[in-house]
Amino acid sequence: MTMGATAPTHAQSAEDAAQLSPVTVTGSSDEAIGYVAEQTSTATKTDTPLIEVPQSISIITEDQIREQGAQTLNQVLRYTSGVAPETRGATASRLDQFTVRGFSATTLLDGLRVFGSRDALPQVDAYRLQQVDVLKGPSSVMFGQGGPGGVVNQISKRPTADARNEVELQAGNFDYRRANFDFSGPFDESGQFLYRLTGSGYMSDGQLNETKERRYFIAPSFTWQPSADTRLTLLANLQRDPHMGSYGSLPRVRTLVDAPDGHKLGPDFYDGDAGFEVSDRRNHSVGYDFEHRFNDAFTVRSNARYLHAEGIYRSVYSNGYVDGSNNNLLTRSKGGTDVTMDTYAIDNHAQGKFSTGAIEHTLLAGVDFAHLNSDTLSSSFDAAPPLDIFNPDYHQNIGSLNWISDTNQRQYQTGVYLQDQIKIDRFSVLLGGRYDWSRTLSNGTNLTTSAPTSSATRAEAFTGRVGFIYNFDNGIAPYVSYAESFEPQSGTDANNKPFDALEGEQYEVGVKFQPPGTKSLYSVAAFDTRRKNMLTTIPGCVGSGCQEQTGELRTQGLELEARGEFARGLSVIANYSYIANEYTKDNATPSRPSLEGTTPYGIPKHQASLWGRYQWQSGPLAGLSLAAGARYLGSNSGGTHNAFKVPAATLVDTALDYDLERANPALKGMTVALNVNNLFNKEYVASCYSEDWCWYGYQRSIRASLRYRW
Template identity: 40%
Template sequence: MQGHPTMPAGPDSGYVARRTQTGAKTDTPLIEIPQTINIITADQIRNQGAQTLGEALRYSAGVAPETYGAASQFDSYVQLRGFKADLFLDGMRLPDGSASTDWATAVVEPYGLERVEILRGPSGALYGQSSPGGIVNMVSKRPTATPLREVQIQTGSFSRLQGAFDFGGPVDPGGQVLYRFTGLVRQSQTQVDFMHDDRLFLAPALTFRPSEATTLTVLGQYLRDRNGRTSFNYLPTSGTLFPNPVNGRLPFNRYAGEPGFDRFDRDQAMIGYALDHRFNDAVSFSQGVRFTETDVYLRALNRNGELLPDNRTLNRAAFRIDATARTLTVDNRLVARFDTGALRHTALIGLDYRNEQTTYNVGRGLAPPIDIFNPTYGLAVADPGINFQTKSASLRQLGLYAQDQIKLGNWVATLSGRYDWTSVAARTTTVATQARSTVHNDSGAFTGRAGLSYVFDNGLAPYVSYSTSFQPTAETDFFGQVFRPLTSRQYEAGIKYQPAGVNASFKAAVFDIRQQNTLTADADPSHPFARVQLGEVSVRGFDAEARMSLGQGWGLIASYAYLDHKVTRSSVAAEIGRRLAATPVHQASLWADYTVQSGGLAGLTVGAGLRYVGNTTDPSNTVAIPPHLLVDASLHYDLGNASPRLAGARLSVTAKNLFDTYYVSQCGNVPGCTLGSRRTVLATLTYRW
C-alpha cells in the first residue's frame, strides 16, 4: 500500500477531481464522502484567470465570494450556504481574528495553490470550531519529483504589470531532496481611483525523503501587500443602488477617501512542515505544524451617514486601525486500515491544537466632508493615532477526534466524533478613560458527524448525513460583554454520480441548517465595527454542480443553488423573519470551453461563462440589492502549435465582467454600499521548459 500524504500532492488534470483529503482527513474517493464537497482544480484556476480566492470560487454552487466588492483588500470573506466560511490551508485553519478582530485575517495567493476544496455544512467533528456553512481548504504547491520550470508575465487593465515564477524538482541525483520555489510580484492600479494592488509573494518549500516510508516537507510563505489606499470605499446608496435625483450614478472609479491620508499595509509570514510516516501497509502517521504571523496597518476616511440634503455632500470620519495575529496550529493524525469479518475499516484518531493571539487597536478622528460627485482631494487630515480603544485577545483550542469509515459491500458508513476544550480571553481598554474590561471563558463541546452512502457499481451514490459544529469566541459586544459560543447542526441528503468511462462528476443535495447565537453587525451607528448576537438562524436549500472534462476538447462547469434563509428566533421581535444580509436566494453559473483539436487553430482554447447572483438585502432588510448577471470569456493558445521553436509557451487573454455591467455587491447597516468588479482584461504569457 502506498503512503498517504497530508494532502493530495499534485493538481488534477481538467475540471474533475475524484479523491479528497479534506472530506475525511484520509485519502478518500469523493463519491464516498457523505457531505457535499467541491474541488476547484489548478486547471480551472489557470483557465479562468483567477487572481484572488474570490475569483477562483465564482463558479461553485452556493458560494458567495467578493461580498465587499472590488474595493476590498480582504479576499477572505466567503459565504457558504449563507454563513461566513472558515479558511484552511493544507488542512489547518488560517488566522481569522476570531479572538478579537477579522482585520488580521490571513490571505492566500492563488498562484501558490494546486487546488481549492470546499466542504459544505458543519464540519466540527474533524476541524473543531468551524462555520455551519462549511470550510474552504486550499492546498499549497509542493516540491516535485520531476523538474518544473515556469516563468510568467502579465499585463492588462488598470496598468497591471505582474511577473511570476514556479521552479521545482530534485536537488540530489537520488531524488531524496526535492524543492519548489514559487513567487510573484505585482504593481497595479485598480478600478477605484488612487487605490493600488501591489503585492510580493514568495513561497519556498523543501521535501526530504530519507526512506520510502518517511516524507518531511517544509513549507514557507511571505506575502506583502502595499495597496496605498484603503478598503473603506463605501459609497452612498443615493448614486449607487439608486440613481441620485440630481446627479445620476457614481462611476466605478469614484473614491470616497483622501489619497494623502489613506494607507493600507499588510505583512504576512508562514512557516511549517508536513510529516508523513508509514509504519506498515496498514498504519500511517501524519503531522502538520504551522506558525502564521499577520500585521495590518490601516489609516482611512470612511463615509459617515448618507448624503446631505444637497444630494452631493458626504460627511466623513477618520479611522486608524493596527491589528496583528500570531497563530500556532498543530494537527496529528494516526490512520489504521483493517478488517473485522466482512467489514473494512479506515480508522482515524487525531489530536490538534491552536493558539491564536491577536491585538486590535483603533483610533477615530474628524475629517472634512467631500463632494462625492465632484470630489476635490488634497485636504489636510490629522492622524488620530490610537485614541479610541485597544484590545488584546487569545484563543486556545485542544481537540481530540476519531473517525471510522466502514465498508460492507457497496455500503459506506462514516462515523466521526470530537471533543474540544477551548479557552478564550480578551482585555479591552478605552483609551480616553483608561477603563479596562476583561472577559474569560473556558468551555468544552462535543461535535459529530454520521453519514451513510451506497455506491452503486454504475457510479451512482445516494447518501444521508447529520453533522454539528460550534464556534467559541472572545469577541465582545460594544459594552464589553462576551458572546456565547455559536452552535449549529445540519441534516443533508444528496446524490453523487461519477459515470464509468466518462471524466465527469455530478452532485446534488438538499439540506437544513440551524445556527444558534448568530453574530451580526450592530445596527446602532454610534457603535462602529461592533456586533450583536441573535437567537437562531435557519437556512434550508438545494445545491447542485456538474463538472465535465470530455473528449474532443470540451470542458464544462455548471452550478445552481437555492437558499431559504431567515432569522427564526431573536430577543428583538422585529428581527424574526429577516433574511440574512448579502445572501442570495438564487445563484447559478455556467462555464464552458473548447480546445481546437486539429487544423491551423489546433491548441486554441475558447471559453465563456455566465454568473448570476439573485437579489440580496442589507442586515436590517430595509434595502433591496437587485440581482446581476455577468459574462466572462477567455482565449488560450499554445504557441508551440504555431512553431516548434515556441514549444512550452502559452498566451492567455481573460475578460471578467465582459460587458462592464454596473452592480452593487452589498449594502451595510449605516447607509452605504460597495460596487462590484468592473470589466477586467488581462493578457498572460507563460513559458515552461
C-alpha cells in the same frame, strides 16, 4: 494568472490515464489534471474518493484557477455551487469575504486554520495554490470551532518528482503588471530530495480612483522522502501587501437609486482620502507536513505552521449624506489600527485500517492545537471632513487619530477527535466525534482613562457527524448525513453566566454520479442548515445583562453541480444554487422589530453559472483554446429588515490561449493567453448592508500573458 495549454492537455489526460502513473503530491490531496479531482483529504483527513464521501464538497483545481484567471480566493470561488463570493464587491481584493450556504465559512491553508485580527490577516494569492476544497456544512469534527457554512481549504503547491519550470509576464487594464515564476523538481537522481520555489509580484491601480494595489511574495518548499513510506515537506512563505485598494462604500442613493438631479456615483468613485489611506500588511510563515506509514494498516501524520503577521490600517470612509446637503456631501469617519500577531497551529493524527469479519474500518484518532497572540492598537471612529461628490478633494487635512485602546489577546483551542469509516461491500458509514476546549484572554489599557481592561472567555463543546452512502456499480451514489459545528462567543447573560457557544447543525441528502471510465462528476444536494444560540435582546430589559440566547438563523437549499470533460478537448463546469436563508427566531424590542422572517444582506436566493473550454486537437487551429462563462447573481436583500432589494446581475467571462509551438517549433514551451472578466463591463451593485453602505462589483478586467515552460 491566465489560462494556457497544460501538459498533458485535458483531452490527453483521460486518454493517457492507462500509460501515465498519477503524480503523488505531498499534502492533503492529490494533484488533479483538468476540472475533476478524484479524491481529497479535506472531508475526512484520509484519502477517500469523493464519490464515497457522504457530504457535499467542491474542488477547484489548479487548471481551473489558471484558466479562469483567478487571482484572489473570491475569484477562485466564482464558479462554485452554494458560494456567494465577493459579497462586498470590488473591496474583496483586500479581504476574503464570502458565504457558503448563507453562512460564514472557516478558511484553512493546508488543513490548518487561518485566523487572527482582520487588519493583519494574511491573504493567500491564488498563484500559490494547487487546488481549493470547499467542504459544505458544519465541519467542527475535523477542524474545531467554525461556522455552519463549512470550510474552504487552500492547498499550497508542493515539490514535484518531475522537473517543472515556468516564468510568466502579464499586463492589463488598470495599469496591471505582474511577473510569476514557479520552479520545481528533484535535487538528486533518486528523487529523495525535491524542491519548489514559487513567487510573484504585481502592481495595479485599484478600481476606485486614487487607489492602488501591490503584492509581492515568495514561497519556497522542500520535500525529503527517504522511502516510499516516509515523507516530510517544509513549507514557507514571505509576503508583503503594501497597498490593497479601498475598503469603503457608497450610499444607496446615486448607486441603486437616482437622485433628483440625475447624477450617479459610478463604480470608480472613491469615498476616502488618498493622503490618509493605508493598508500595509506583511507576513511570514513556516510549517511542515509529515507522514509515515508503518505498514499497510497503520499511518501517522502531523502538520503544523507558525505565522507572524503585521498590519497597519488607516481609513476614511463614508456614512451616507450630510443632512440638508441635497445628497451632495458625504459624511465621513476615520479610524485605524496597528496589529501584530503570531499564530501557531498543529494537527497530529493516527490512522489504522483493519477488518472485523466482512466489515472494513478506517479508524482515525487525532489531537490538534491552535494559539493566537495578538497586540492591537485601536482608534475611535471619529468624524472626518465631508466629501463634495461634485468636486472631491482626496488630500484633505484629516487630522490625527484618537487612540483609545491597546489590547493583547491570547486565544487557545485544543481538540481531540475520533472517526471511523466503516465499509460493508458498497455501503459506507462515516462516524465522527470531537471534544474542544477554547479559551480567550484579553488584557489591555483604555488609553482614554489609563484604566486597565481584562476579560476571559471559556467554552467547550462536543460535536459529531454521521453519514451513510451507497456506491452502485453504475457510478450512482445516494447519501444522507448529519453534522454539527460550534463557535465560542463572549459576554454574559442577566445572571452573569457566560454565554454558551453558537451551535450549528445540518441535515443533508444528496446523490453523486460519476460514470465509470469518465472524467466527470455530477452532484445534487438538498440541505437544512441552522445556527442556534444567537444573541437577542430581552424585551423591556434596561441596563446591562439584557441579552439572551434565543436567536436562530436557518438555510434551506438545493445545489446542483456538474464538472468534467464531456468530449475530447471540451471541459465544462455548471452549477445552480437555491439558498433560502432567514432568521427563524428573534426577539422584538420597543426600539427594534423582530428580525424573524427576514434575510441577512448579500445572500442571493438564486445563483447559477456555466463555464466551458474547448481546445482544438488537430487541424489549422490545433493548439488554440477558447473558453467562455456566464455567472447569474440573483437579487439579494439590503437595508434594515429587508427594506429594499439589490437587483440581479448576469456577468460574462471569456478567455483564450494559444500554444506557440504549434505555429513554430522553435517556440516550444511558450503560450500566449488572454482573460477578460465581466466582458460587457456590466455595472452592478453586489450588496448593500444599509442605505448608507453599498458596494459595486468588479468592472471589466483584461489580462494578457506570455508564459514560458520548460
